[in-house]
Amino acid sequence: MASLQATFYGHTYENPFMNASGVHCMDTAELDGLATSAAGSFVTKSATAEGRDGNPEPRYVNIELGSINSMGLPNLGLSYYLDDAIKRQTAHPDQPFFLSVASYKGFDEYVANMKAIQDSAYTGLVELNLSCPNVPGKPQMAYDFEDTEKLLTEIFSFYTKPFGVKLPPYFDFMHFDKIAAVLNQFDLKFVNCINSVGNGLYIDDETDTVVIKPKGGFGGIGGEYVKPTALANVRALRQRLNPTIDIIGTGGILTGRDAYEHLLCGASMLQVGTQLYKEGLGVFDRLNTELLAILEAKGYNTIAEFKGKLATLD
Numbered sequence: 001m002a003s004l005q006a007t008f009y010g011h012t013y014e015n016p017f018m019n020a021s022g023v024h025c026m027d028t029a030e031l032d033g034l035a036t037s038a039a040g041s042f043v044t045k046s047a048t049a050e051g052r053d054g055n056p057e058p059r060y061v062n063i064e065l066g067s068i069n070s071m072g073l074p075n076l077g078l079s080y081y082l083d084d085a086i087k088r089q090t091a092h093p094d095q096p097f098f099l100s101v102a103s104y105k106g107f108d109e110y111v112a113n114m115k116a117i118q119d120s121a122y123t124g125l126v127e128l129n130l131s132c133p134n135v136p137g138k139p140q141m142a143y144d145f146e147d148t149e150k151l152l153t154e155i156f157s158f159y160t161k162p163f164g165v166k167l168p169p170y171f172d173f174m175h176f177d178k179i180a181a182v183l184n185q186f187d188l189k190f191v192n193c194i195n196s197v198g199n200g201l202y203i204d205d206e207t208d209t210v211v212i213k214p215k216g217g218f219g220g221i222g223g224e225y226v227k228p229t230a231l232a233n234v235r236a237l238r239q240r241l242n243p244t245i246d247i248i249g250t251g252g253i254l255t256g257r258d259a260y261e262h263l264l265c266g267a268s269m270l271q272v273g274t275q276l277y278k279e280g281l282g283v284f285d286r287l288n289t290e291l292l293a294i295l296e297a298k299g300y301n302t303i304a305e306f307k308g309k310l311a312t313l314d
């Protein structure tokens with residue numbers, strides 16, 4: 001019988017599936033739902049130092065082939081998620097999860113937030129979100145290679161706990177090379193590719209208007225639209241990063257086949273955003289069933305047998 005067991009940062013998860021930060025993870029109740037679902041792990045909503053209301057609504061819309069959002073980092077504040085995480089790690093030490101951290105004000109807040117976690121009793125994994133495209137007037141940190149290097153240098157001067165970074169999509173081999181060259185300098189535990197494809201535009205075909213209010217309708221795109229870009233980023237970063245840095249694959253996972261393709265490109269864990277929003281927690285039961293059927297059909301017993309083994313036409 002094939003197994004979907006996923007090894008990540010020295011831990012064995014029942015399966016590689018988890019939510020994408022931002023979906024079904026705003027508060028303790030939603031996190032409890034994830035913890036008791038068929039997901040192998042979960043991540044919290046990206047926290048900023050202070051709680052935020054986020055952007056004006058409508059700010060998230062499901063569209064035919066995915067979703068568009070400009071949430072603007074609404075969250076309950078870092079201390080809320082830290083308190084929850086410390087209680088959770090004590091109650092369930094055998095189920096390591098991920099705490100997502102962002103910044104509204106930029107470089108200094110990223111540093112302050114990581115200092116707060118370093119000084120806290122939380123010992124689990126952190127996903128440092130360098131790629132929110134929806135804070136008006138604020139650039140995505142990970143599109144500035146020098147600032148990203150400066151930030152990671154500063155964080156590693158004091159931070160001793162395991163963490164990784166959530167990246168935006170890149171669209172040029174020179175950029176794959178550059179971000180990998182920056183990240184390979186640091187003892188990162190993982191890289192998550194990709195965040196939403198920033199600043200897309202969707203037009204309602206009955207009203208001829210945009211569908212979300214913030215930023216004149218510009219928002220991050222998720223879902224089927226982004227799978228080719230997500231797979232390319234997982235593959236490109238896997239080919240370039242030190243093997244000690246695991247990859248989380250995010251973007252366009254609707255079916256077991258999509259999940260299988262992310263694993264083929266080198267992902268170790270798989271995050272589901274838009275489809276979780278559309279389908280609810282049952283999506284994890286379905287994805288596990290579908291992915292397991294693919295392993296069985298192909299005669300694989302474990303994910304390790306095919307992970308990262310995408311064939312090319314050489």
Ligand SMILES: O=C1NC(=O)NC(C(=O)O)N1
Pocket residue numbers: 022046069070071072073074129131132133134135195196220
């Ligand atoms: O990193 C993020 N990516 C998104 O697509 N949306 C959220 C947000 O806007 O809060 N943050």
